[in-house]
Amino acid sequence: MAEEQENIPPSSPPASRLPAPAKATGIPLPAGKPLAAATTVVGKRKSPTADLPPAKRLSGGGTTGIKPPAKARAAAAAAAPPTRPETRSSSRNGMRPATAAGARTAPARPPAATRPAARPPATRAPATKPAPKPATKTAPAKPPVAVRPRAGIGATAATARRPGAPSRPAARGSASSTQSSQDDPDKLREYMGDFGKTITDNIQALLEQERERLAALQGHRAEMQTTLLTAQSEEREARRALANASEEKAAMAARHTREVEDLERQLERREREKRALEDELARNLDELSRERAVARELRTELAEQARRHMGLNAQLTAAQAHATLLQAEVERAEIAVSASKAEAEGYRKRCEEADLGAEERIRLAQAECERRVAEIEDELRAAESIRRKLHNQVQELKGNIRVFARVRPALAHERDAPDGLADIAYCDERVAAETGQSHLTVRSRSESAMGKEREQAITFNFDKVFQPKHGQREVFEEISMLAQSVLDGYNVCIFAYGQTGSGKSWTMEGGEGLHAGMIPRAIDMIFAESAKLKDRGWTYAMEGSFLEVYNDEINDLLGSGQFDTKKHEIKIDKDKMTVTDTVSLPLANPAQVSSLLEKARSRRAVAATLMNERSSRSHSVFALKVRGWNDATGEESEGILNLVDLAGSERLASSGADKDAVRLKETININKSLSALADVISALGQGAGAAAAHVPYRNSTLTRLLQTSLSGSSKTLMLCNISPLAAHLGETVCSLRFATKVNSTPAGTARRNLK
Numbered sequence: 101m102a103e104e105q106e107n108i109p110p111s112s113p114p115a116s117r118l119p120a121p122a123k124a125t126g127i128p129l130p131a132g133k134p135l136a137a138a139t140t141v142v143g144k145r146k147s148p149t150a151d152l153p154p155a156k157r158l159s160g161g162g163t164t165g166i167k168p169p170a171k172a173r174a175a176a177a178a179a180a181p182p183t184r185p186e187t188r189s190s191s192r193n194g195m196r197p198a199t200a201a202g203a204r205t206a207p208a209r210p211p212a213a214t215r216p217a218a219r220p221p222a223t224r225a226p227a228t229k230p231a232p233k234p235a236t237k238t239a240p241a242k243p244p245v246a247v248r249p250r251a252g253i254g255a256t257a258a259t260a261r262r263p264g265a266p267s268r269p270a271a272r273g274s275a276s277s278t279q280s281s282q283d284d285p286d287k288l289r290e291y292m293g294d295f296g297k298t299i300t301d302n303i304q305a306l307l308e309q310e311r312e313r314l315a316a317l318q319g320h321r322a323e324m325q326t327t328l329l330t331a332q333s334e335e336r337e338a339r340r341a342l343a344n345a346s347e348e349k350a351a352m353a354a355r356h357t358r359e360v361e362d363l364e365r366q367l368e369r370r371e372r373e374k375r376a377l378e379d380e381l382a383r384n385l386d387e388l389s390r391e392r393a394v395a396r397e398l399r400t401e402l403a404e405q406a407r408r409h410m411g412l413n414a415q416l417t418a419a420q421a422h423a424t425l426l427q428a429e430v431e432r433a434e435i436a437v438s439a440s441k442a443e444a445e446g447y448r449k450r451c452e453e454a455d456l457g458a459e460e461r462i463r464l465a466q467a468e469c470e471r472r473v474a475e476i477e478d479e480l481r482a483a484e485s486i487r488r489k490l491h492n493q494v495q496e497l498k499g500n501i502r503v504f505a506r507v508r509p510a511l512a513h514e515r516d517a518p519d520g521l522a523d524i525a526y527c528d529e530r531v532a533a534e535t536g537q538s539h540l541t542v543r544s545r546s547e548s549a550m551g552k553e554r555e556q557a558i559t560f561n562f563d564k565v566f567q568p569k570h571g572q573r574e575v576f577e578e579i580s581m582l583a584q585s586v587l588d589g590y591n592v593c594i595f596a597y598g599q600t601g602s603g604k605s606w607t608m609e610g611g612e613g614l615h616a617g618m619i620p621r622a623i624d625m626i627f628a629e630s631a632k633l634k635d636r637g638w639t640y641a642m643e644g645s646f647l648e649v650y651n652d653e654i655n656d657l658l659g660s661g662q663f664d665t666k667k668h669e670i671k672i673d674k675d676k677m678t679v680t681d682t683v684s685l686p687l688a689n690p691a692q693v694s695s696l697l698e699k700a701r702s703r704r705a706v707a708a709t710l711m712n713e714r715s716s717r718s719h720s721v722f723a724l725k726v727r728g729w730n731d732a733t734g735e736e737s738e739g740i741l742n743l744v745d746l747a748g749s750e751r752l753a754s755s756g757a758d759k760d761a762v763r764l765k766e767t768i769n770i771n772k773s774l775s776a777l778a779d780v781i782s783a784l785g786q787g788a789g790a791a792a793a794h795v796p797y798r799n800s801t802l803t804r805l806l807q808t809s810l811s812g813s814s815k816t817l818m819l820c821n822i823s824p825l826a827a828h829l830g831e832t833v834c835s836l837r838f839a840t841k842v843n844s845t846p847a848g849t850a851r852r853n854l855k
């Protein structure tokens with residue numbers, strides 16, 4: 101049983117909460133007490149004889165030989181009242197009515213264990229000490245012997261139960277009867293016989309009573325055992341039910357946990373849904389408020405529209421009234437117009453008469469005007485002729501062969517050149533402008549044969565010196581007059597001369613926009629001026645060609661195919677020069693000239709790729725032929741503008757030609773052609789007529805190509821390009837000497853090609 105109790109989980113419900121079967125037994129279990137205790141209590145359960153005190157029952161058991169169950173005995177021992185020894189002695193005595201009376205009265209007493217501790221122990225009490233209370237209670241069931249009308253016994257019994265009541269009259273009665281019996285032996289014997297019989301009857305009655313009780317106790321014991329078995333089976337049932345209930349509880353707890361989790365998840369979902377709904381509600385509320393605002397605006401607008409509508413209605417009414425008024429006025433006006441028409445008709449007739457006179461006057465005025473215009477045009481043409489003459493005179497005064505020097509700026513990568521920049525000094529620009537002459541001085545340092553360092557300063561005079569700071573615009577300002585001369589029917593030849601990299605191509609072709617060189621600027625100007633001269637009756641037609649002279653041979657830069665392989669011949673007939681098999685393109689506007697230049701440039705680049713780098717080793721000649729005619733005057737003119745980019749003027753050593761046969765041939769040809777050019781210019785400077793020297797045009801292809809442009813009737817300008825680097829100083833001095841030689845040539849007189 102103890103083991104089973106240990107198996108009960110601590111959380112098991114108290115016995116009082118056990119399921120129904122436990123209750124069905126009708127055995128009340130004390131709340132909060134373990135089942136074992138309850139069982140013990142069951143063992144003590146009140147039987148039909150429960151009114152007997154446990155001590156008495158045990159005592160009876162001991163007398164009858166019926167032993168209660170061991171546990172009952174133990175419980176009885178634990179709960180045995182201290183009166184047991186007394187009881188046992190009484191039982192053994194068996195003859196003392198006081199003891200019997202005490203035994204009978206015992207059931208009315210409370211259990212000994214519950215008696216107050218202050219009660220004196222029974223062992224110390226006198227054997228005759230009766231039980232204090234219940235004697236009177238049991239009396240009605242079986243009248244004690246003591247109450248029989250026999251005075252002696254009654255007195256004895258009363259004395260035995262209540263020894264402490266000496267004042268009772270029964271005691272006194274007993275004493276007097278003892279006295280009388282001593283006096284009368286027969287009475288005494290009779291008394292004793294009666295007494296013995298009574299005693300025997302009483303004992304018999306008591307025995308009978310005890311037997312009945314024993315039988316009742318045995319029946320009760322069997323009943324108790326049955327009840328115990330039933331209780332045990334019920335207990336097992338209860339335990340099974342408890343285990344089932346525990347399992348069920350655990351399952352329920354798990355289910356409950358799952359349900360709680362499900363509910364929590366549902367709760368979270370609901371929370372989320374709630375939040376989403378709240379958000380949506382907020383949005384809807386926002387939208388609603390916006391809608392309301394829109395509705396308010398619409399209502400306001402509607403009210404405004406209604407107000408306006410009413411206003412318009414009022415205006416319409418007013419306008420209709422006004423229209424009615426106007427209608428009446430129009431009708432009046434129509435009448436007035438009819439009257440005016442009639443009046444106008446009268447005026448028209450008078451005007452026609454006046455027009456006839458006016459037309460005559462206008463015709464006369466127009467004739468006068470035309471006469472004046474003709475006079476003015478004649479004056480203009482005369483002025484134009486004078487301008488041309490003056491212009492030519494200015495050019496003549498300036499010289500038909502003019503030389504400019506131009507020093508280019510040092511390029512970014514040249515500023516840190518090891519030898520630095522050459523020491524070149526320029527004259528004062530104001531002095532140069534006043535005198536029309538300018539110069540530059542080049543200083544060089546060299547060692548003499550004696551090992552002395554000597555400084556040499558060479559000054560070169562030119563018509564104009566352009567410093568590195570001067571741009572393309574300033575250079576062209578000095579050249580523009582020559583370009584104008586082409587329109588006037590003069591041949592103009594502009595050379596760019598100098599060593600490789602000195603800025604010849606930059607000067608002639610230049611870059612974009614502000615950096616445009618002399619060729620595009622001259623072309624633009626010629627087209628612009630020809631357009632202006634249209635007012636004075638002049639019409640111009642232009643065509644261009646672009647040739648290259650390389651190793652004294654001509655290549656057409658505008659020809660077909662990638663590279664010109666044709667053999668070209670120069671033919672001159674009566675001051676008219678032509679080159680066979682070359683292309684001359686008509687040019688109607690500057691854009692066409694630009695595309696022509698671009699084509700020539702690209703072909704030159706291809707040629708350079710196929711035959712080494714030769715752009716600086718060849719002369720390029722762009723020729724713009726300008727033919728003009730004046731329908732008013734019948735005048736005609738033809739001029740050619742030659743813009744020549746000469747090959748680099750390097751000396752043999754510095755060109756590296758001494759190590760390379762191709763370069764040697766190039767250099768020889770370049771020097772030959774440049775020398776021939778110098779000779780031609782020199783010869784031209786010696787004047788025309790009888791004293792005129794032979795001009796050696798035929799000494800080189802270049803001079804022959806430029807023959808018509810260099811002859812006495814042309815205007816020539818040489819631009820000597822100079823590098824600013826000290827490393828190029830030797831070549832610079834050579835170029836400047838060559839340019840000075842050209843510049844020192846006496847100028848001839850240019851001739852205008854008029855027909």
Ligand SMILES: Nc1ncnc2c1ncn2[C@@H]1O[C@H](COP(=O)(O)OP(=O)(O)OP(=O)(O)O)[C@@H](O)[C@H]1O
Pocket residue numbers: 507508509511598599600601602603604605606607715716717747748821
């Ligand atoms: N006045 C200038 N201002 C700015 N840059 C210049 C000027 N003159 C020349 N240059 C630059 O100097 C470099 C050499 O000039 P360019 O090619 O005109 O020399 P070149 O004498 O024609 O040479 P090549 O004989 O090889 O054709 C070019 O990069 C050019 O842009």
